[in-house]
Amino acid sequence: MTSARTIRLFVIVDAVLVLLLLIMAIVYLSNDGGGDDGSDDATAGASASSTPTSSSSSSSTEPVAFALPSGNIACTMSVDGVTCTIASYTYAPPVVAGCTEVTGHVIVLNADGVAFDCVSGPAPAVAGDDVPVLEYGMTTSVGDYTCRSATDGVQCVDGSGTGFQLARASWSELPA
Known part of the structure; x- marks a missing residue:
């Protein structure tokens, strides 16, 4: 007992x-x-961790994941490049040489430039609540790559200005 x-x-x-x-x-x-996020001004941005902040811009070598507030676009960034997915779009799907699967949902920016990936399987889903949000007007950088969240989509570029603008209605390669 x-x-x-x-x-x-x-x-x-x-x-x-x-x-x-x-x-x-x-x-x-x-x-x-915690710790030093590399920010030294009050411009919009995301911290070096995967948790975006609302008051600073930072640059890091650590990978970062974020979604735009709508959740329709989500991106991962590393020193090797940027990959963004879009769950729903209304633009004409881009042609990817040799691809017989789905295109238009995954775009990549790296040392080779900008390209859409050929995706087999279902389209990506809207980002979940576990993905940090990069609020509209904020930027985040990893290595040579910088992405900016805006009400008209996401814009990601490398140090030379090569990159893409991605939104539900359209996408474009930068510089235009």
């Missing part, structure tokens, strides 16, 4: 374990999103 003293001991041990778990979570979260 369990005594009242044993039950109290278990309750105390459980409380200590919960407290330790809470402290570890706070330390982990503060290290993940």
Whole structure:
């Protein structure tokens, strides 16, 4: 049979374990999103982590993922380039040489330039709540690549200005 003293001991041990778990979570979260994000002004942007901020622009070498507020466009950035997906679009799908699958949903910017990927399977879905949002008017950079979120879509370019503008109604290669 369990005594009242044993039950109290278990309750105390459980409380200590919960407290330790809470402290570890706070330390982990503060290290993940804290520190120097490289921002030194109040322009719009996203931090070097995958969590966009609302008041600064930053540049990093760490990969970044974000979605526009509508969730229709989501991008991942690394020092190797940018890949954006669009769940729903109304423009004519671009032709991808040798592709017999779906085109128009995935666009890539890297050292080779701008290209749409040939995608087999279903179209990408709208970004989930777990993807950080890059608010309209904000920018984020990783390495040589910079993306800007706007009400008319996303614009991503490399250091030379080569890139793309992507929106539900249209896409274009930059510079135009």
